[in-house]
Amino acid sequence: MKSSTILHQRIDPLSGRSEWVIVREAEDVGGLRDSLAHTSYLDMLNDHHRNRAFEAAISNALQTHPGVVLDIGAGTGLLSMMASRALQQCLVPLSNPESDQSIIACEGFLPMYLLAKKVLHLNGLSSAIKLVHKRSEDLKVGIDMDAPADVLVTEILDSTLLGEGIIPTLQHAHKNLLKPNALVVPCRAKIFGQLVQCNELWRMRDLFHTESQLKDGLVLHPLATCQNMQHTIHVNALADSIEVITEPFKVFNFDFSKIPPSEGKSDIFVKAIKSGVAHAIISWWVLELDQEGTEVYTTAPKWVEPHYESWHDHWKPCVWFVPTEGLRIANDESIQFSALHDQISFKYVFDKEKKSVETADLKSWVPLMRPERIGLLGxxxxxxxxxxxxxxxxxxxxxxxxxxxxxxxxxxxxxxxxxxxxxxxxxxxxxxxxxxxxxxxxxxxxxxxxxxxxxxxxxxxxxxxxxxxxxxxxxxxxxxxxxxxxxxxxxxxxxxxxxxxxxxxxxxxxxxxxPYRGILCGMAMTMHDLWKSRQALKFVQGFNHSVVNKVFGACGDLPVPLEGPILPYSLWQCGETQALTEAFHIMSFELSKPIETVRASVKVHISSSGLCHGIVLWIDWVLHPDIEERILTGPKGHQPTYWKQGVKLFRNPVPVEAFQSKDRLCNSNTFDLDAVFDSETGDLQIKVDFLNQVHPTGDTLVS
The missing domain is CATH 3.40.50.150 (Vaccinia Virus protein VP39)
Known part of the structure; x- marks a missing residue:
């Protein structure tokens, strides 16, 4: 059988040049690990609530509509395998028992298609599920499918709900690939919003007023404007600084069992429950996966739905900043505005919007910046x-x-x-x-x-x-x-x-x-939530997924010498974390000299007891030798920082402990860290070895 090849675009990290790399299927898609490890696939597959809800909804649908199932955006094939198991358990005969194409799964992204082939083979379902390397818009009944589908299952959803194109996908599917009364899983979705006041968020939007207060002579606000769009932010990390101005309100309803409209408008009327300045609208969605609405999944923040507090990175609430200077609101005041959606996004519009000072003279060349960048500039x-x-x-x-x-x-x-x-x-x-x-x-x-x-x-x-x-x-x-x-x-x-x-x-x-010097720093940390979302897969709802761990860059229970990659995260948005060491210096990059490979070894002492999931890494920048202050880019607990850090999760978590003696802190656990920065590739490799330590009583601790 001829091996498939993939042309994968890679950016040289040190030159900025793009290059195309050929990856062959025979390489087990390993050449794409760097890019696939940055996706949300692993996090989604580790979301047990999501997995259970989808399986229950698929089973319910096939109990009443056993027949041809179409899975759009199959990923690893999980939903197709759930459908296959549900069909085997059906109490009602199949609508077309002679068809050998009961389940058709389409996946347009070649690396995922190749991976799904391996997963289906591993689970003995290659013959039961027809896997097609096509986008759903390119499927043809009579060619790729024997007949239109009775049930559609799909999960092409992002944090805004619409960003992965579920509307045009369903429009095409209903017209060309589904029977008239086909069931769709998920069945319905609702978008909700809530007006909030939050100075931490507003600092990522309002550079004009920040600069007017600083008065340091540096005027940057005409050069930066925040995009008028939904920004995905883990707002639970800011819960203590968020004040809700209104109760949650409904923004849009979508019935996926029908052809969804390309555009829509919703007029929103809501009453303030307290006085304040509304800085943003926090939005989330609720999925009703089955017809009865019993299987539900939501991305609501924890103060709205405390039962759904478990941290996940693949779907999260969105923030839309109120224009101009925010909206000053009195208690019990009625507020009216609109929401508009197109095929892939939605936004809010206030009737009384006026041109703000900071956007009055913007030219087309002014860059649209992320909130984090604006927060840094301020x-x-x-x-x-x-x-x-x-x-x-x-x-x-x-x-x-x-x-x-x-x-x-x-x-x-x-x-x-x-x-x-x-x-x-x-x-x-x-x-x-x-x-x-x-x-x-x-x-x-x-x-x-x-x-x-x-x-x-x-x-x-x-x-x-x-x-x-x-x-x-x-x-x-x-x-x-x-x-x-x-x-x-x-x-x-x-x-x-x-x-x-x-x-x-x-x-x-x-x-x-x-800057004349960069200093690579690190900190050992407990990262419970991030660890759970990145841990290696064995069985997902009973289906073996062990072949995806290497490609997705998983951590936990990996065979030696395989280790997970270092991945970029904004640690303040990574759920529950705890520092187990002080920040430590690993190596310096002398930028006044030509680039070179740098090696370093350090011994690190544990300062707090806990379960160590990995090392967080960042670079502090020394701008001038005569200026003591550095540009610090490391984590600061749950306070927002405007940089991403690198996170190296271990093969397995390590329990560590520090003991307090009467006269001084006795750091009873240490580890050695070796690091190499490769000047040719721009890659950083680190190796951590925990040492056998002895408690003052003579008992051996963790190795």
Whole structure:
């Protein structure tokens, strides 16, 4: 049998270049582990409530409608296998017992199609389920299916409900692939919302008023606007700082057993239950999986549905920021607004919306930023560290040729503002729509006598002296921040180091490099919720899924020497966590020197007892040798941070314990950590060895 191949697009983490990698089926799809491990498949399969609800609903549907089942977006084939088992248990004869195509599963994503083949084979269901590598829109009755389906099962849902295209998919299926009275699992869905006040959330939206209070001279709000869309955020982490302004209200109803409309409008009337400023609408959905509505799944926040508090990352509530300055509301006041949906999204519209100060003169080139980025730009700690470093560099009226090599608009603006004699060149490779003239006008409007600024449309390794007016660079700047790397591991931003190295011939011998050092830090932690969502699969509702663990990057009970990958997470949104050590320094990256492979070994002492699930990793940035403050990017409990950390989950959790003696803390458990940063690949490898430790009484602890 001919082996299948996949062309997989990969971004070189140190150069930013895209490349295509050929992955063969014979490689067990292992070449795609880096990308599939970042998906939500493993988290979904570890969601036992979801699995049980879908199986019960599928069984109920097939008890009354035994016949042809169509599974759209089959994934690993779990829903198809549930349907196969339900058909075998049917008390009513099949509608077409002569058909050998009772279950058709379509999966358009080739890596998942190949994986589903392995899972079906492992469970002895390859002949019972017809697996088709097609999108549902390409299926044809009479070719891919003997007859239209009696039952449709699907789970193409995201946190907004609509983002994976369930509306156009169902429109096509009802018209072309299903019988007129076919049942659909899930049967119905409802979207709900609630107006809330939350300063922690609002700081991720309102840069204009944040800057008006800071008054530090750095004006960034005209360069940033938050997208008017649903943002997926684990709001349960902010529950203590959220004040509800209204009771929950219904936004939309969807009946999936019928052809859903492409567009819809809902007029919402709701009364305030307290006075306050509504900063956002938190939205969630409720699925009724069966016709009776007995099998239910919801993404509601915990203060609405405390029975559904278990943490999962694949579906979570959404935040939609109220426009302008928020909505000031009096207790018992009636509030009226609308909700609109199209085929893949929905939004809210207030009739009395007015142009806000911060959006009045926005040009088409102004980038739409994530809430986390806006929150960082408004962080007083971050801004003061950046500005102190800039003042240290541009402290005298010298001639500066400054090059910003990443996507940092703040450093571009600050460099142009700090010196009238500076010539500032900026790459901004992830912001190609930025126009130099518009950016210069923005600088001119904010500062008196700013330096000159120019955007260069080239990669770093393509630059010549002609691009920077024949002068060597004496100030090289980066945050580092690359738009394309926002969801990647922290050390992907060491692309700055590679680019600094490629520019060596253009740098003055006394060039100032900012940041001049990166410090890789770590912390051992308890991460119960994240561990449960990432743990290795054995049987899911009785179906063997052990072949997916390697591809999905699972942790727990893995065969030696296989280990789970390091994955990017915003730890403050990862449910229950507890620090078991102080933050420790692993290695330094000397960015003023050419890039090199770095190795380090450290011994770490446990400071708190608990169950250690893994190590959290991040990079702190030292901008200037004479400035004590660093840019700290590590976790801060459940306080929002604006960076992702890297999380290395162990093969198995390790119980650790620290003992308190009368006169000092006796750290009775330690571990050795070895780390290697590979300058060729940009990858970081770490190895952790827990040591046998002895209690002061002589008893051996954990190994």
């Amino acid at each position: 962080s007083s700690k971050w801004r003061s560290t950046v500005l102190d470093s800039m003042k240290k560099i541009f402290h005298q009226e010298s001639t500066y040729t400054c090059l910003v090599v990443d996507d940092s608009l703040p450093l571009t603006i600050a460099a142009a503002a700090m010196s009238t004699s500076a010539s500032v060149f900026s790459i901004l490779s992830g912001l190609q729509e930025i126009d130099s003239t518009c950016l210069q006008n923005m600088v001119n409007g904010s500062y008196s006598k700013p330096g000159q600024l120019r955007v260069i449309r080239k990669r770093c390794n393509e630059l010549t002296l002609d691009d920077i007016d024949g002068r060597k660079v004496n100030v090289l700047l980066g945050e580092p921040y690359y738009i394309a790397y926002q969801d990647m591991l922290p050390w992907r931003n060491l692309r700055f180091w590679r680019e600094r190295t490629s520019l060596a011939s253009l740098l003055d011998e006394k060039a100032i490099i900012v």
